[in-house]
Amino acid sequence: MKQRAIFGIFLTVFMLLLAACGSGGGKTDSPNAKNVDVSLSEFKVSVxxxxxxxxQSYHFVVTNTGKTTHEFMILPKSEGSMSGMxxxxxxxxxxxxxxxxxxxxxxxxxxxFPSSTVGSHPEFACYLPGHYEAGMKQSITVAS
Known part of the structure; x- marks a missing residue:
């Protein structure tokens, strides 16, 4: 009985570890995806x-190196301040x-980025209150 309980605990811990190893940080399903490291800090998007x-498929690995919560958004174009939205x-x-x-x-x-977006200028941004206005944005270009 005691061995069964220990085995059950071991199995539960093993399954949790296995699930943790498989979540996040993995490659995209596309074998041709290009890795892009993104760093978010106060108040900058570095890429x-x-x-x-x-x-082209991209696998963005976004790390918050700052001291406050941030977010990473890809917008179709610069939207400017959307304060209050x-x-x-x-x-x-x-x-x-x-x-x-x-x-x-x-x-x-x-x-x-769809092929139809070639020639466009999307933007990476953080829209948490005040972050965009403080400079958390990066204009990008989609080329052929």
Whole structure:
């Protein structure tokens, strides 16, 4: 009986560890995805490249290196300040979003810029209150 209980605990711990290893931080399903490391801090979005290829899959690894919660959004174009707009409306406008990222946390996001967006200038941004206005934005270009 005691061995069964120990085995049950061991199995539960093993399953939890297995689930934790499989969540986040993994590669996109596309074998051709290009990894892009993004760093969020007060109050800046840092990314090593600002020109992306239409039709190419990207695996964004977004780390909050700051001391406050941030978010990472890909918007179709610069929207400027959307102060006062409900967050759910902003999320609807976004091409993709990570949601909140706490200090020290990393989240991943897979996104492919459609070929139809070649020539456009999307924007990476954080729209938590006051963050965009403080400079948390990065204009990007989609090229062929």
């Amino acid at each position: 090593p490249l600002t020109t992306f290829t239409g039709g 409900p967050m759910e409306d902003m999320d609807k406008m976004a091409l993709a979003t990570t949601g909140d990222i706490n200090p020290g946390e990393t989240k991943t996001l897979d996104y492919t």
